[in-house]
Amino acid sequence: MALDGIVIYSLVDELSSKLIGGKIDKVYQPEDDELMLHIRSDKTNYKLLLSANSSNPRLYISSTHSKENPISAPLFCMILRKHIQNGRIVNISQPNFERIIKITVESLDELKNIKTKDIIIEIMGKHSNIILVDKKENKIIDSIKRIPINVNTYREILPGKKYIYPPSQDKLNPLEDISLSYFKDILYKNNNAVFKSIYSSFVGVSPSIAKEVCFRACIDENSITTSLDSSQIENLFESFRRMFGQIKNNIFYPCIVIDKRIDKVIDFSCIKLHMYSDYSFIKNESISFILEQYYYKKDAKERIHQKSQDLRKSVSTKLDRLYNKLKKQSEELNESKNAYIYKTYGELITSYIYMIKKGMEEIEVINFYDEEGSTVNIKLDKSLTPSENAQRYFKKYSKLKNAEIEISEQIDITSQEIEYLENILLNIGNCENTIELEEIKEELIKHGYAKRRKDFKSKDKAKPKSEPYEFVSCDGFKIYVGKNNKQNDYLTFKIGSNEDIWLHTKDIPGSHVIIKSDGKSVPDSTLLEGAVLAAYFSKGRMSSKVPVDYTPRKNVKKPSGSKPGMVIYENNNTIYVTPCEEIFTKIKNR
Known part of the structure; x- marks a missing residue:
């Protein structure tokens, strides 16, 4: 393209x-x-x-x-x-x-x-x-972009400088008349694949147009030019001449080529691309319309991605720290779970205290707690009495035992924080406009993960709110999907009613999904589509057999003081789905 x-x-x-x-x-x-x-x-x-x-x-x-x-x-x-x-x-x-x-x-x-x-x-x-x-x-x-000499030695783009066109590529203008023999010489000169020889020889010709010339001439685009016989060269020349003859006479066919199965743009052009006959075409008289159809969403998405980079980097940095913190806490927990060994040492020292004298660095004794009666070496502090050494081990045991409870609680807190920020990272990726991005920024500022800019000025006018995705199932049921944590809470506890179906990926960051039942029984086919949407708008988008939990909305609760988007639920069932692009597109375009 x-x-x-x-x-x-x-x-x-x-x-x-x-x-x-x-x-x-x-x-x-x-x-x-x-x-x-x-x-x-x-x-x-x-x-x-x-x-x-x-x-x-x-x-x-x-x-x-x-x-x-x-x-x-x-x-x-x-x-x-x-x-x-x-x-x-x-x-x-x-x-x-x-x-x-x-x-x-x-x-x-x-x-x-x-x-x-x-x-x-x-x-x-x-x-x-x-x-x-x-x-x-x-x-x-x-x-709009100033280019000094140290950036471009060929030409400066600065006020007061003489304007010079970009360097010429020494290519031929395809609108100018050329003979068959000259056309042949040009292609043979670039002994490449045919389509490469065409676009590298003529100015303004893209690889896509060069391939279309080959297609119309019934020639394999990847054939080497010197392998073509005279009749193939003639067919290629005629295809080229006719195409650019139409362009010269302002005969255009502005179009976008789309693969409707996955709602993906394949190409666009101002001429009809016959090589894409298996795909669908959006045709319009205006090339501006075609260009806007192609670029509008693409540009918006890329600009949002650029604007979110600092936020994404900040959240990723915090996540890396939390991953390291969780690793360290897990190691400490493992150590605390081995606390019993220090209690054993203390009891063995007490039992064999008659064998120990102050100044000893270690003692080897029979471990009567071991069924096989093996011996164990116990390190001693030579500055302490035997009794003080025993107390030292008992204190270490108590400290680690108490720490086990505390560390377990800390691990829960760290894990919840990781889950929250992983959801935030996913939400940033789902942003489609600046309103949604600003909502995430505000949430992070509110919960202490980001700071407001020093030059920030509050605007009196009410801020516009983003809206969740809305889909319709094959059975006519409305399905809503949250784009961020703020929406997830609103969706689950404001839009969703007790008998609606709530869905979320199991143990995977993702969006809340609500199927509006309107008092009816939700068919399995609708439930399956809701699960596909939950998997698609989750970290498991590129995976297969993604587990999705579902339950009536009345079984979903928000713990007091929990962060946005965080809920607990019960009495759920699990369904496994693969969120392929084709199924999502079918739901989206319904």
Whole structure:
């Protein structure tokens, strides 16, 4: 999947038809690497998203953008407002079929003179950037990412520097006419798998498009180019020529390819990918729609993952300490369980006290507690009397015996804390938006596992609440799944009623699940789906035969003073399920 030169070509065609002549009303920068331009064109309002995100660089007209903008606009946003806000878009182009889009804007300066600026969006993976350039001087005004000479020796991306395009890859433009013999020479020159030879020879062509060319020509994409005979070369050339002939004539088929069994996106493109005929297609006239469908959830998920990294690291560090603490406590418990040996030593010293004199370092005596009557060596403190040595062992026995009870209690506390934080770690992984992430942060702050930032300012307005997952079983019963501990408590004790079915993975961190019975008997098929959801939203997601406990909700209790999400339950049964992606997708899409 790639936002390649072909997709950009179709995108430029779409943007040109809708935005040229449009006025840029507003400029926002919701993320460090992302812009949103509000454009009024032909009596229609558009939101143009521009992103230089390293993982998901992209550009398209957005219909679902809902991010909050920072209270204070970043510097680059302020510069853009100065130079292009209220300006008109006069041209949109794609230089040399590269993954670059240039938006040319005319605006008035302070003296009411017309000035022309280029907004250049370079879609180059981790090197992606958005650069504002003075068109007349070809000088950089500023960029969303500043790149000094010590980072890139080929070109600096800094204010006042001359703008230079990224280095050329010396590839051919696939839209230019070439002969069959030249096409053959190009492929033979790159003696590789056919599809590799195609995408490494032509600019803007992704591996996916190269494979589609091979598929249409009925040629194995992995065949070595020099192994192709003349008829195969001709078929390949004809397939290539027809595909790019359609693109040149702006004949597009914007689509997303989906494996519906597991609800997974396989690919997207602006042409029909016949090689995926066994999969389902989402088709739309707008390539922007297709790009937003693909990138919206992907980008949101990755940004949440990035924003949660510090929290995840903090919880993981605390867990590592607790694991070490539990190990040490377990070792101490094992030692305390051997306390009887010190009592035996004390009693043996008392029994053989007539044989011991002060100053002795050890004594060997018969252990009359041993059925075989073996001898045992007992270490002595030569500075103590025989009686004092016996008392020393009796005291050690008492201390360890008392410690056994205390250590056992400490182990229970440590184990509960580990279980709680493992659940927190799982909850962080389940986060789908910043609201859910903030709820977890607040919970950790409340229970002393995290501190509030010094620059934190409380907002008076009520915070929005996250909602649990809601599914419908094959029998029509509603099934709810908590996303975090706060939701788990709310789900179990507010949404759930006494006769509903409560489910949770057995001895495995996971979400609370409630099957709403509405006074009816819950069928086994619904119970099975509820168990699959409990296993899927647990640490056992990638395992097979995951044990899931279930019981009427009335059997679930929350101990006084326990942490969020912590409960005890009784009278439960256990079912074993394998949480495969295909079954989950079927439930999710019902």
